[in-house]
Amino acid sequence: MTEFDFIVVGAGAAGCVLANRLVTMGNARVALLEAGPVDSIPAIHATDIGSMTSMWGPGEQNWAFQTAPQTGMHGRRVDIAQGRGLGGGTAINAMMYVRGNARDFDRWAEMGATGWSYRDVLPYFKRSESFDGGDDAYRGRSGGLQVIDMPVTSAASAAFLQAARSTGLSTAAEDFNGAQQEDNAFLYQSTRADPGSRCSTATAFLDPLRGDPRLTVLTGSLATRVLIEDGCAVGLEYVCNSVTTSIRATREVILCAGAFLSPQLLMLSGIGPAETLRTHGIALVADVPGVGQNLHDHLLLPVAYRATADQDPPQLLSEAGLFTYSGVFDRETNSPDLQFFFGPIQYADPEYVDGGPGFTLVPILAQPRSRGSVTLASADPLTKPLVDPAYLSDPADVEVLVRGVKLARRLAQDAAFTVLRDRELAPGADIASDEALAAYVRASASTVWHPVGTCRMGAADDPTAVVDPSLRVRGVTGLRVADASVMPMITAGNTNAATIMIGDKAADLILL
Numbered sequence: 005m006t007e008f009d010f011i012v013v014g015a016g017a018a019g020c021v022l023a024n025r026l027v028t029m030g031n032a033r034v035a036l037l038e039a040g041p042v043d044s045i046p047a048i049h050a051t052d053i054g055s056m057t058s059m060w061g062p063g064e065q066n067w068a069f070q071t072a073p074q075t076g077m078h079g080r081r082v083d084i085a086q087g088r089g090l091g092g093g094t095a096i097n098a099m100m101y102v103r104g105n106a107r108d109f110d111r112w113a114e115m116g117a118t119g120w121s122y123r124d125v126l127p128y129f130k131r132s133e134s135f136d137g138g139d140d141a142y143r144g145r146s147g148g149l150q151v152i153d154m155p156v157t158s159a160a161s162a163a164f165l166q167a168a169r170s171t172g173l174s175t176a177a178e179d180f181n182g183a184q185q186e187d188n189a190f191l192y193q194s195t196r197a198d199p200g201s202r203c204s205t206a207t208a209f210l211d212p213l214r215g216d217p218r219l220t221v222l223t224g225s226l227a228t229r230v231l232i233e234d235g236c237a238v239g240l241e242y243v244c245n246s247v248t249t250s251i252r253a254t255r256e257v258i259l260c261a262g263a264f265l266s267p268q269l270l271m272l273s274g275i276g277p278a279e280t281l282r283t284h285g286i287a288l289v290a291d292v293p294g295v296g297q298n299l300h301d302h303l304l305l306p307v308a309y310r311a312t313a314d315q316d317p318p319q320l321l322s323e324a325g326l327f328t329y330s331g332v333f334d335r336e337t338n339s340p341d342l343q344f345f346f347g348p349i350q351y352a353d354p355e356y357v358d359g360g361p362g363f364t365l366v367p368i369l370a371q372p373r374s375r376g377s378v379t380l381a382s383a384d385p386l387t388k389p390l391v392d393p394a395y396l397s398d399p400a401d402v403e404v405l406v407r408g409v410k411l412a413r414r415l416a417q418d419a420a421f422t423v424l425r426d427r428e429l430a431p432g433a434d435i436a437s438d439e440a441l442a443a444y445v446r447a448s449a450s451t452v453w454h455p456v457g458t459c460r461m462g463a464a465d466d467p468t469a470v471v472d473p474s475l476r477v478r479g480v481t482g483l484r485v486a487d488a489s490v491m492p493m494i495t496a497g498n499t500n501a502a503t504i505m506i507g508d509k510a511a512d513l514i515l516l
């Protein structure tokens with residue numbers, strides 16, 4: 005059986021940086037398995053919005069999950085794109101670079117993830133990135149991941165920034181990935197080598213190792229089971245071109261398969277809630293009830309306007325943004341619960357838009373309270389797991405988004421938009437009562453593609469956690485999880501940067 009020091013499953017946001025570090029810092033022999041293809045299609049490397057969204061339907065680059073019917077959303081099923089292939093989500097995502105709020109990580113530490121406070125994780129955010137702006141105390145200058153300020157000049161985005169200032173929602177003018185994220189309107193930074201070229205984690209962390217004999221990248225290879233002997237992970241079984249193969253790890257196996265597929269692989273390997281494994285006839289290795297629980301995700305909701313004149317085409321899915329508080333929770337102890345996307349286009353469900361010029365403010369539920377789960381649909385590794393995020397099952401989430409619509413309207417009514425603003429398209433000026441707005445939330449909210457939390461990190465003695473603060477899976481040795489699934493609680497902001505940080509820090513936890 006072919007042998008490696010480490011086997012990493014999943015070449016996405018976390019897996020690529022982790023594999024890079026294990027090779028370059030640990031001088032180790034690493035197998036990196038990826039179910040999807042190499043990153044050769046031009047759409048991955050282009051940065052125009054058409055190329056990017058062309059990868060969001062079912063296809064080779066997208067696992068194309070669909071949720072169970074969501075009771076909190078009038079029974080709708082929600083499509084959730086997830087990247088498949090070298091780079092994972094970072095090869096198809098919207099390239100917005102957002103670290104999250106410092107309080108998010110302090111909260112992780114309070115929830116039992118000792119060693120993951122903002123002070124602890126800041127060095128890893130710096131280590132992975134290369135960015136020209138901001139303050140040296142917060143920003144990295146020589147990492148593999150290229151981050152740029154976008155040269156956005158659209159009049160609509162300038163109006164958004166101005167409106168945020170004049171309504172008092174933006175009182176600071178800092179780097180939002182630096183000292184102060186909240187109350188601070190900004191233009192999104194982007195993971196690009198230059199305005200015309202995406203910087204996925206495959207570009208950033210695998211390309212420099214092409215030809216390095218220490219790294220073996222196996223694409224088109226679906227991991228089907230972790231091989232476990234006497235309670236210790238010793239290798240992996242995978243399928244490539246319908247042929248089943250096993251490889252061995254002399255040191256560790258690390259799962260970086262993302263928030264839906266890492267818990268599935270644990271369960272297929274006998275690690276998970278005993279009852280679920282019994283139902284599917286899988287031999288129990290470790291009863292870990294938390295596997296697949298605690299699924300949560302950000303939701304977005306468009307508040308769209310027709311514009312009085314044609315707008316510049318957007319250069320980023322969302323050009324401008326803001327983190328603020330809805331007032332539902334105490335701002336002294338919580339991260340901002342509302343994030344805004346903003347762009348100079350009409351963006352809403354088809355029944356609202358008229359195809360003309362427009363702009364859209366998009367409040368996002370940044371700190372969702374609803375929790376759902378991922379569980380096995382079948383013991384067959386080729387069958388996707390069942391995804392039930394239980395969106396909007398906590399009424400507080402609806403309340404935050406209702407207030408988000410009101411804040412969006414307050415911004416759009418500001419004098420900064422007077423020249424640009426025509427009528428409100430979605431939800432429409434006649435949707436005014438809290439009940440009508442709540443109905444709009446339940447009918448139109450959708451995913452921001454940020455599922456997290458399904459292999460939750462917690463204290464070593466917390467029986468509901470899946471991994472300990474060193475990312476070691478409960479009940480077995482030689483096995484860790486390092487990806488978005490380990491987040492105890494979602495960050496306030498897009499999840500890519502924090503997931504790359506997790507992959508990078510995992511390398512130190514493993515090697516040092």
Ligand SMILES: Cc1cc2nc3c(=O)[nH]c(=O)nc-3n(C[C@H](O)[C@H](O)[C@H](O)COP(=O)(O)OP(=O)(O)OC[C@H]3O[C@@H](n4cnc5c(N)ncnc54)[C@H](O)[C@@H]3O)c2cc1C
Binds near residue numbers: 225261
């Ligand atoms: C459409 C879209 C837009 C987004 N926009 C942004 C954005 O603008 N900014 C931002 O910060 N975040 C964004 N995100 C979120 C961000 O990309 C994710 O948070 C991040 O990619 C999660 O990283 P991960 O390592 O946990 O998983 P992924 O990046 O999804 O990587 C997991 C990898 O594992 C592979 N895999 C899974 N199972 C197996 C198996 N059994 N065997 C082998 N390989 C396997 C998958 O194919 C995949 O390549 C977006 C995501 C999507 C889908």
